[in-house]
Amino acid sequence: MPNPTRILYCHCAYAQVVPADTKAAVLEQLSASGVSFEAVPDLCEMSARRDPGLADIAAADGATIVACYPRAVRWLFSAAGSVLPEGVRVVNMRVAEVPEILLALELPVETP
Amino acid sequence: MSNARALRIVLYEGLGSRPLDAPVRLAALRQLLESGYGVTRVATGTGMAALPGEGPIAVLGRFEQAQPGVAESHGDGRPVFFCNVEGLEPDGMLRGLEELHARANTAPRAKWKPWFPVIDFSRCTNCMQCLTFCLFDVYGVSKDKKIEVRNPTNCKTDCPACSRVCPEVAILFPKYKGGPINGDEIRDEDLHREKMKVDISALLGGDIYAALRQRSADAQARFSRERDEKRALDERRKCLTKLQQDLGIPPEVLAALPSLDQIQAKTARAMADGGGEEPL
Numbered sequence: 114m115p116n117p118t119r120i121l122y123c124h125c126a127y128a129q130v131v132p133a134d135t136k137a138a139v140l141e142q143l144s145a146s147g148v149s150f151e152a153v154p155d156l157c158e159m160s161a162r163r164d165p166g167l168a169d170i171a172a173a174d175g176a177t178i179v180a181c182y183p184r185a186v187r188w189l190f191s192a193a194g195s196v197l198p199e200g201v202r203v204v205n206m207r208v209a210e211v212p213e214i215l216l217a218l219e220l221p222v223e224t225p
Numbered sequence: 226m227s228n229a230r231a232l233r234i235v236l237y238e239g240l241g242s243r244p245l246d247a248p249v250r251l252a253a254l255r256q257l258l259e260s261g262y263g264v265t266r267v268a269t270g271t272g273m274a275a276l277p278g279e280g281p282i283a284v285l286g287r288f289e290q291a292q293p294g295v296a297e298s299h300g301d302g303r304p305v306f307f308c309n310v311e312g313l314e315p316d317g318m319l320r321g322l323e324e325l326h327a328r329a330n331t332a333p334r335a336k337w338k339p340w341f342p343v344i345d346f347s348r349c350t351n352c353m354q355c356l357t358f359c360l361f362d363v364y365g366v367s368k369d370k371k372i373e374v375r376n377p378t379n380c381k382t383d384c385p386a387c388s389r390v391c392p393e394v395a396i397l398f399p400k401y402k403g404g405p406i407n408g409d410e411i412r413d414e415d416l417h418r419e420k421m422k423v424d425i426s427a428l429l430g431g432d433i434y435a436a437l438r439q440r441s442a443d444a445q446a447r448f449s450r451e452r453d454e455k456r457a458l459d460e461r462r463k464c465l466t467k468l469q470q471d472l473g474i475p476p477e478v479l480a481a482l483p484s485l486d487q488i489q490a491k492t493a494r495a496m497a498d499g500g501g502e503e504p505l
Contacts, residue, residue: 124258124259126259126261127337127338127339127400128339128400130399130400130401130407140251140258141251143266144247144250144266145251146268147268147269149265149266149267149268150265150266151263151264151265151277152254152258152263152264152265152266153258154258154259154260154261154262154263154334155337155339157339157341157400158334158337160343161337161341161377161378164231164278165277165278165279166233166263166277166278166279169276169277170277181399181407181408182399182404182408182409182410183408184345184408184410185343185399185407186408188343188344188346189343189399192343192344192374207407
């Protein structure tokens with residue numbers, strides 16, 4: 114099989130800490146793009162459940178994770194028994210503006 | 226937390242299928258995620274990639290040719306269920322998945338309480354203050370004598386108290402509203418605040434619990450001498466409110482504050498369970 118996809122989007126489905134507009138816009142642009150990606154309901158829930166899928170995601174060298182604070186994401190993976198490689202980039206939807214997130218994902222940014 | 230196997234979803238628009246209409250794709254993604262399904266989107270012109278995790282896979286697509294009802298994935302032999310979603314709206318896709326659970330021996334995701342601590346081991350010094358402070362046995366000691374989050378589901382929702390008492394700012398609650406508890410970078414003033422917290426503890430004789438109990442006893446004695454129950458209750462409420470505000474502790478947690486003896490006994494038990502030696 115080819116390598117796993119390199120974009121992981123966390124929907125943070127169990128809390129309202131990521132601005133709803135940001136989540137909606139990022140998911141919409143991902144959906145409209147021609148790229149393959151992984152989307153998970155909530156990385157925290159996966160970590161608490163020690164989901165083995167986190168290890169596979171961590172193994173995808175050069176992945177971009179769109180979720181929340183990088184320190185939180187890194188230690189969520191660790192709590193589930195997976196170490197994120199140094200090359201993994203974490204984009205923080207709690208603070209970053211949508212255009213910045215889309216640029217990080219190399220998706221087109223619509224200008225008003 | 227339920228250990229039932231999860232059904233992994235593939236929204237397949239790759240080779241051998243027609244793409245979904247854009248609004249249907251977006252609505253399906255949203256509804257699947259909000260229903261607790263992990264989704265792999267396979268885009269037009271691409272093929273299936275290795276999927277994360279384990280357990281059965283449901284491939285939803287508008288297939289150009291008839292697909293077998295079930296097959297095995299290459300490599301890991303996971304069962305793969307093909308579901309033709311031609312003409313279906315997202316609600317219909319979800320209904321189809323609900324029916325698939327019985328055949329796939331999986332279960333929908335149960336509701337989950339999004340509150341548990343995560344340890345930043347780049348900062349943790351294994352001092353065990355979190356273990357001694359937590360009233361709900363969230364923490365334990367591993368076989369290699371390291372602090373660990375053993376019972377995350379025991380954690381009291383919205384109580385970040387262990388994070389507040391951690392002298393190294395090493396405990397995160399990713400769903401917390403503010404930094405650095407939510408995982409935001411730690412600034413110098415955060416460290417300064419934590420240092421002050423430890424210094425305050427030291428000023429109280431190194432045992433904040435004993436100090437609190439002594440304060441409570443002093444207050445009781447003073448107020449009993451004054452025979453002013455209302456004033457005593459007001460003072461107690463004021464002290465508790467101040468503590469709650471300073472540490473962000475839910476009132477029921479503070480009300481259940483254990484004695485020093487209980488705390489020491491709990492730490493000793495945890496160290497013994499973890500195969501470690503009892504603290505001096």
